[in-house]
Amino acid sequence: MFIIVGLGNPSKEYEGTRHNAGFEVIDRIADKYNISVDTKKHRALIGKGIIGGQKVILAKPQTFMNLSGESVRSLLDYYKVDEEQEFIVIYDDISLDNGQIRIRAKGSAGGHNGIKNIIAHLGGQVFPRVKVGVGEKPSKYDLADYVLGHFSKEEQVLMDEGYAHAVHAVEMILEGDISAAMNEYNRKKKEE
Template sequence: MYIIIGLGNPTAQYEGTRHNVGFDVIDRLGEKYNIAVDTKKHKAYIGKGMIDGQKVILVKPQTYMNLSGESVRELVDYYKVDAEEEVLVIYDDISLDVGQLRIRKKGSAGGHNGIKNIIAHLGTQVFPRIKVGVGEKPKNYDLADYVLGHFSKAERAQMEEGYDRATEAVRLILAGEIDAAMNQYNKKQTTV
């Protein structure tokens, strides 16, 4: 079983913001694979289903970003999964261009408070993740204001393509093809 966690903040106020791209990818996966992410459990909304024959739980933690690890820890303990093998975390990254992906098998938090909290709760930074680029913070912008801001119309179109690539990358990772996913999606995507 795979637990696929998209990071974001609860409440309508944060919908569509840069910090909520993890939720957006989970929503895309739910639509594509007909998995309703509407059961409130483990400090999250979860949905159980199948992706290409693999049992999955799609997760949108409801603890607010900086406490995401509380929900992840509960899920890992309850379902008795190996975080290093059966957890996949999807989240925003300001060091990547809008809609670009970076897939990693492990790594530091890189300044991302949601990941920092997950690492603290799991006691390891070895778990696969998909970072979805939201663009670099403009000079003189407050980081919190930037990541809690919305995309422009042009950026939204790039993000839609990024979400499609992320759902495809999830499929490869579930099939045990994380190296192939990294080779395919970690290179800079050119927009047409």
């Protein structure tokens, strides 16, 4: 069984914001595989289903971003999954261009408070993650205002493409091939 967690903030006011990229990817996986993510457990909205023969739990923590680790720890303990092998986190990254994705098998939080909290609760940095680029913060912008802001129409087109790539990357990881996912998506985009 795999637990796939998308990070974001609950409530309508945060829908479609940069910080909710993880929720967006979970919603797209749920739509594609007809999984209802509507059961409240472990301080998250969760849904159970099958992807490519693999049992999965999709989760959207409802603790708000900076406390995501509380929900993740509860999920991993309850379902007794191996965080290094059977757990994937999807979240926004301001160091990547809009819609660009990057896959890692482990690593630091890179300044992301949701990931910092997960690392603190798990006691380690070794877990697969799919980062979805939301664009670099313009100078003179407050970081919180930026990540809680919405995308322009042009940015949304790039994000929709990025969300589709993130869904595909998750499918590849579920097939047991994180290296192939990294090889496909971690390259720099070629200038056209």
